[in-house]
Amino acid sequence: xxxxxxxxxxxxxxxxxxxxxxxxxxxxxxxxxxxxxxxxxxxxxxxxxxxxxxxxxxxxxxxxxxxxxxxxxxxxxxxxxxxxxxxxxxxxxxxxxxxxxxxxxxxxxxxxxxxxxxxxxxxxxxxxxxxxxxxxxxxxxxxxxxxxxxxxxxxxxxxxxxxxxxxxxxxxxxxxxxxxxxxxxxxxxxxxxxxxxxxxxxxxxxxxxxxxxxxxxxxxxxxxxxxxxxxxxxxxxxxxxxxxxxxxxxxxxxxxxxxxxxxxxxxxxxxxxxxxxxxxxxxxxxxxxxxxxxxxxxxxxxxxxxxxxxxxxxxxxxxxxxxxxxxxxxxxxxxxxxxxxxxxxxxxxxxxxxxxxxxxxxxxxxxxxxxxxxxxxxxxxxxxxxxxxxxxxxxxxxxxxxxxxxxxxxxxxxxxxxxxxxxxxxxxxxxxxxxxxxxxxxxxxxxxxxxxxxxxxxx
Ligand SMILES: Nc1ncnc2c1ncn2[C@@H]1O[C@H](COP(=O)(O)OP(=O)(O)OP(=O)(O)O)[C@@H](O)[C@H]1O
Numbered sequence: 001x002x003x004x005x006x007x008x009x010x011x012x013x014x015x016x017x018x019x020x021x022x023x024x025x026x027x028x029x030x031x032x033x034x035x036x037x038x039x040x041x042x043x044x045x046x047x048x049x050x051x052x053x054x055x056x057x058x059x060x061x062x063x064x065x066x067x068x069x070x071x072x073x074x075x076x077x078x079x080x081x082x083x084x085x086x087x088x089x090x091x092x093x094x095x096x097x098x099x100x101x102x103x104x105x106x107x108x109x110x111x112x113x114x115x116x117x118x119x120x121x122x123x124x125x126x127x128x129x130x131x132x133x134x135x136x137x138x139x140x141x142x143x144x145x146x147x148x149x150x151x152x153x154x155x156x157x158x159x160x161x162x163x164x165x166x167x168x169x170x171x172x173x174x175x176x177x178x179x180x181x182x183x184x185x186x187x188x189x190x191x192x193x194x195x196x197x198x199x200x201x202x203x204x205x206x207x208x209x210x211x212x213x214x215x216x217x218x219x220x221x222x223x224x225x226x227x228x229x230x231x232x233x234x235x236x237x238x239x240x241x242x243x244x245x246x247x248x249x250x251x252x253x254x255x256x257x258x259x260x261x262x263x264x265x266x267x268x269x270x271x272x273x274x275x276x277x278x279x280x281x282x283x284x285x286x287x288x289x290x291x292x293x294x295x296x297x298x299x300x301x302x303x304x305x306x307x308x309x310x311x312x313x314x315x316x317x318x319x320x321x322x323x324x325x326x327x328x329x330x331x332x333x334x335x336x337x338x339x340x341x342x343x344x345x346x347x348x349x350x351x352x353x354x355x356x357x358x359x360x361x362x363x364x365x366x367x368x369x370x371x372x373x374x375x376x377x378x379x380x381x382x383x384x385x386x387x388x389x390x391x392x393x394x395x396x397x398x399x400x401x402x403x404x405x406x407x408x409x410x411x412x413x414x415x416x417x418x419x420x421x422x423x424x425x426x427x428x429x430x431x432x433x434x435x436x437x438x439x440x441x442x443x444x445x446x447x448x449x450x451x452x453x454x455x456x457x458x459x
Contacts, residue, residue, distance in 0.1 A: 005029065005030060005031045006030050006031065006051040006052065006121050007030075007031045007032075007033065007048070007049065007050050007051050007052075008025050008030050008031065008032050008033070008050065008051065008052045008053070008054065008117070009032075009033050009034075009035065009041065009044055009045065009048075009050045009052070009053040009054070009055075010022060010025070010032055010033070010034045010035070010053075010054050010055075011034075011035045011036075011037075011038075011040075011041040011053065011054070011055040011056060011059060011064075011067060012034070012036070012055070012056040012059075012083070013036055013037060013056065013058060013059050013060040014056065015036075017056065017083070017106075017108070018034050018036065020108065021034075021054060021108075021113075022034055024110060024113055024114065024117075025117065028114065028117060030117070030121075033048065033050070036060070037059050037060045037061045037062070038059040038060070038061050038062030038063070038066055038067055039061050039062075041053075041055070041059070041067055042067075042070055045070070045071070045074065045075060050075075050078055051078070051079075051121060052078065052079055052080070052081075052117065052120045052121055053067075053071065053078055053079070053080040053081075054080075054081050054082075054083065054116075054117070054120075055067050055068075055080065055081075055082055055083065056082070056083045057082060057083065057084055057085070057088075057091055057095075064082045064083075064091075064095060065091075065094060065095065065098065067080075068080060068082070068095060068098040068099060068100055069098065071099070072098060072099050076099070079101045079120040079121075079123040079155060080099070080100050080101065080120075081100055081101055081102045081103060081104065081116050081120055082095040082100045082103045082104075083103070083104055083105075083106060083108065084103050084104070084105050084106070085105070085106055086105050086106055086107070087105065088105070089295070089296070091103075092105075093158075093295070093299050096156060096157075096158035096299050096300065097158075097299065097300060099152065099156070100156070100158075101119070101120060101123055101155055101156040101157050101158075102116055102119060102120070102156070102157035102158070104116050115269060119157060119182060122182030122183075123155045123181070123182045132176060132179045132180055133147060133151075133176065133180070135172075135176075136150075136169070136172060136173070136176055137313060137316050137317045137320050138310065138313050138316075139312065139313060139316065140305075140309075140310035140312050140313050142305040142309065142310055143305070143310055143313060146173070146302065146303070146304065146305075149302055150173060150176055150177055150180065150302065151180060153177055153300060153302065154176070154177045154178075154179075154180035154181035155181060155182075156300075157271050158299045158300050159252075159271070159272045159273065159274070159296065159297045159298070159299050159300075160177065160273050160274075160299070160300050160301070160302055161274055161275070161280065161297055161298040161299075161300070161301045161302070162174055162273065162274070162275040162301075162302050162303075162304065163275070163276070163279075163280070163301055163302070163303045163304070164275070164277065164303060164304030164305070164306070165277055165304075165306045165350075165352055166277045166351065166352065166354070167351045167352035167353055167354030167355055168304045168305070168306055168307065168352040168353060169304050169352070169353050170235070170275040170277075170304055171190060171233065171235060171275070173302060173304055174188075174190070174231070174233040174273045174275065175188060175190075175233075177231070177273060178230065178231040178233075178271075178273075181231075181271075183229065183230045183231055183271060186227075186228075186229035186230030186231075187226060187227050187228075187229070187230040187231075188227075188230055188231050188233065189223055189226050189227035189230065189231070189232050189233065190233040190235060191204070191205075191223050191232070191233065191234060191235065192235045192236055193234055193235065193236045193237050193238075193239045193240045194235075194236040194239035195236075198241050198244070201240075201241070201244045202244070202247060202260055203216070203220060203222065203259075203260045204222065204223060205222055205223050205224055205244075205247070205248070205251070205257070206222045206224055206225075206247070206251065206257040206258060206259050206260065207219070207220045207221045207222025207224075207225060207257070207259035207260070207262075208220050208222070208259050208260035208261055208262070209259055209260065209261035209262045211261065212259075212260045212261025212262075213260065213261070216260075216261070219259075220259070221259075222257065222259060224251060224257045224268050224270065225257065225266060225268055227268075227270045228268050228269060228270060229269060229270065230270060230271070231270060231271045231272075231273060232270050232271070232272050232273070233273045233274070233275070234248075234272065234273070234274040234275070234297075235274070235275050235276075236275070236276050236277075237274040237275065237276050237280075237297065238276040238278040238280055238283045238288070238289055239276070242288075242290065245289065245290045245293045246290070248293060249290065249292055249293045249296060251268075252272060252296055252297075253296070255267060255268060255269065256268060272297065274297050280294060280298065281294075306349075306352055307349040307352045307353055307356065308348045308349055311345050314341075314344050314345050314356070315341060315345075317353060317356060318336055318341070318344060318356070318360065319333075321356065321357050321360050322334060322336070322360055322364070325360065325361060325364055326364075329364075332370070334364060334367055334369075334370045334371060334372050335370060335371050335372070336371070336372045337371050337372065337373050337374070339373070339374050340363075340372050340373055340374045340376070340377055343374045343377055343379060344356070344359075344377065344379075347379045347380075359377055359378070359379065360372075362376075362378065363376040363377050363378075366378075380424060380425075412451070415447065415451065416451050416453070418437065419433070419437065419444070419447060419448070419451065419453065420453070422436040422437045423453075430444055430445065430448070
């Protein structure tokens, strides 16, 4: 064995299991050192350097949890996995919250054990990828804390629930967790659970065999197998129908899937991350989300704060987004006037970073020359606001009629502005806007035509 052969510490008070672990590691050409108690493990950690630690939960003079606490203080960089009693998810969850990257249940299956060891060594050889982190803009203390958490979580295999408002950056966080971790060279598959028709869900997730149902013209692997070895990101997980939640839980627990119309099961090794802008605990309390799946997915929560709570990040985000847009459009990035930047900082951004991106994209189209001014931003609640998809409308009424303006024109301008406000508040959903304005859909449609505001967008 050479000096750079990875060195693994095995901690278990049961001699049989200790021996099995040492033999398996030897067959994998790894160097193993065994400790039979918590005290002995601490001594070995003091006197030697290890690349990985596998520990049982019962250690005679202490527990695996105590060992994890010791490791997190004295050698936090060393990946540690725990061995738990069969079906004891609670202990496994506690261990992962304390930094264990994964767990294995007894009786220990050898192929799963080998996978666990390989995953762990992949972590200890992973270098930091600074450029990945640089793509996540955020100097606000809440974002710095989130980045620290993400760095830690990327080393773990624990499922993570990413909470946060729409457009706040949940998927971006999920990608960063994947890209910083040992699975980075394997696929990252993102799926919006709310966008798949209920009847197609099973085949989307688990695949199907050709001819399994009408329309199944060829074999399909399904998202779980596409993500094999990598990460599956379940966005809007609260939108999964209950029958699918049962199947998902089973696939996660068994680490295997059976495609529709197929007799065989296929093993999958993936990490599950999920997100929703809904309150998942509340969805569970209301009976729309299964409790067992909730506890399986929500081992650790990472929260992405809304943009209005980290306004200090707005200028850096603006520069980052304008740079990205101008690269894509092959133009030079425009500047943002001081007033426009102040307006952006004062705005509440209900649609978070995605809304900021849309606002800047529109402003870049509208601004003449190289400077984005306040009036190019069209922020809600500003007098110059007009809809995103419309061409620049003629000058907006100031709500004070100048004496030369015919009353009819003035009233029409007020009507236009009120309708636009309602349409925007409802994302151009005309039925909802009509309700907001206290008129029928037909009547709104008539007015839209009259004011030349009718368009197909946003239905
Ligand atoms: N901190 C950030 N730095 C740079 N870009 C960001 C940041 N946060 C979000 N973005 C960008 O904003 C857009 C929205 O982010 P993302 O899709 O991750 O949000 P989300 O919370 O997953 O949205 P939804 O709830 O609609 O699924 C993306 O284009 C993303 O790249």
